[in-house]
Amino acid sequence: MPIDPAKDETINGYLTNGLKAVNAQLPRSRKTLSQLLTEANPHVLLNDGTEHHFRKKELHSIAQLITEDEQSRLLLPIILEVQSEAGDIVIHTKTTIETKMLSIIVGMPLEVHHHILRIFRPQVTVLRSALKTTTQYVFRP
Numbered sequence: 001m002p003i004d005p006a007k008d009e010t011i012n013g014y015l016t017n018g019l020k021a022v023n024a025q026l027p028r029s030r031k032t033l034s035q036l037l038t039e040a041n042p043h044v045l046l047n048d049g050t051e052h053h054f055r056k057k058e059l060h061s062i063a064q065l066i067t068e069d070e071q072s073r074l075l076l077p078i079i080l081e082v083q084s085e086a087g088d089i090v091i092h093t094k095t096t097i098e099t100k101m102l103s104i105i106v107g108m109p110l111e112v113h114h115h116i117l118r119i120f121r122p123q124v125t126v127l128r129s130a131l132k133t134t135t136q137y138v139f140r141p
Contacts, residue, residue, distance in 0.1 A: 022139050023047075023138050023139060024046070024047050024048040025046055025047070025048065025052070025136065026046065026047050026079070026136065026138060027044040027045065027046055027047070027052060027077065027136075028044070028045050028046065028047055029044065029045075030044060030075040030076055030077065031044055031075070031076060032071065032072055032073065032074060032075060032076070033059060033062060033063060033066075033071040033072075033074045033076055034068075034071045034072040036054055036059050036076060037059055037060070037063060037071070041053065042054040042056065042059060044076075044077070052077065052133075052136070053133065054076065054077075054133045054134055055132070055133045055134075058130075058131055058132070058133055058134045059076075059134065061130070062074070062076075062101060062131070062134060065100070065101045065104050065105075066097060066100060066101055070095075070097045070100075073095055073097060074095075074097045074098070074101075076134050077133070077134050077135055077136040078091060078098060078131070078134060078135045078136070079091065079092070079135075079136055079137075079138050080119075080124065080127075080135055080136065080137050080138070081137075081138050081140055082137055082138065082139050082140065083140050088118050088119060088120045088121065089118070089119050089120075089121070089124050090116050090117065090118050090119075091116070091117040091118075091119070092115060092116060092117075093112060093115055093116075093117050094115055096112060098117060099111070099112050099117055102117070102119065102127060105126065105127055105130050105131065106119070106123045106126050106127060107126070108123075110123075
């Protein structure tokens with residue numbers, strides 16, 4: 001099932017907030033892991049006009065954790081939503097791909113409830129050390 005990166009509701013939703021300047025580092029659209037693996041210089045264009053580059057090593061590490069079908073549906077970068085009132089991070093997901101992959105990386109089972117995957121700060125530290133270029137923070141009031 002092809003993904004239409006122009007209709008990435010997750011990114012569009014974050015940009016409608018009053019935090020556009022803080023979230024300028026968000027991609028204009030995301031790409032699938034499969035797309036990025038075929039690029040000589042894997043990157044996405046950001047809202048501030050710059051490019052966000054992915055480390056090929058990270059992309060290949062992720063590819064080893066999921067199937068080829070999942071690679072064609074996983075959108076990168078994964079957006080980590082920071083909520084000011086909570087001590088955790090949420091990831092909005094319509095698939096279980098992120099859950100499967102991140103569970104392996106943090107070394108414990110994670111669960112999705114109503115399309116929301118909640119991870120806690122100690123898990124974020126592990127996650128970000130493994131996936132520095134394939135995850136990005138977004139800030140929400």
